[in-house]
Amino acid sequence: MFRQIGAMEIILILGVLVLLFGAKKLPELARGSGRALRIFKSETKGLMDDEDDKTTTTTRVVEEKPVALPSDVVQPTRPTSYDKHPDTP
Template identity: 55%
Template sequence: MINPLFGMPQGAEWLVILAIVVLVFGAAKLPELARGTGQALRIFKTETKGLRDDEDEKPTAPAAPSELPTASSTPTEPFVEPVVDPEIRSDKHTG
């Protein structure tokens, strides 16, 4: 026997749920909320489809890099030594 407490909402329950949503979000925000939900679902569907397509295309071997970085390349930001305050000493905190 199926427990009726865990079933899908029927007609009157949907009206109560809709009334609660209108009270919480306001009638002016509902179209914006629905638009955002639709965009999120659309993005989710395209991402899951892309993952399924990636699973179907199993590569035989990883592609080799076309060019290796040279040893003479310099980083974009130079290394900066951290500044340590000479007044801060560990023996001050030991009591």
Template identity: 60%
Template sequence: MLRNALEPWHLILIIAVLVLLFGSKKLPDMARGLGRSMRILKAEVKTLKADEPDVTPRPDATPRPEAASRPEAAARY
């Protein structure tokens, strides 16, 4: 159903409606503002990922519950 959601004529129609609604003078300013917002968002996400501690559990840190009940499985870990 959504396989051919945005065909070229859809994009032309969307651009025409945007030009009619906002005018050709406002569109470059809006695009510039959107670009700045995307750059700021990307930078913030990057800093948040850098600030997060590594929360992945190490396999040697704690034994698995099923490994504790089976001695042969506990020997592997």
């Protein structure tokens, strides 16, 4: 029913593309499709890596940072400009 695509069919397809898009647009279309394929490949590889990370169990040590308590806050020793009331000089 279906046969292999030969050289004549490829030439015919390229001829139709040149007629539809013009010779100047074809390199831009090829460049854009190449970028899209690279992005697609990197994204699928990233998804595969994420799945591998989920299946591999790793133990992470989380370092806890101390929480500042109100008694730990240092008060300024001299008055600042925002401490002055507008009525005082």
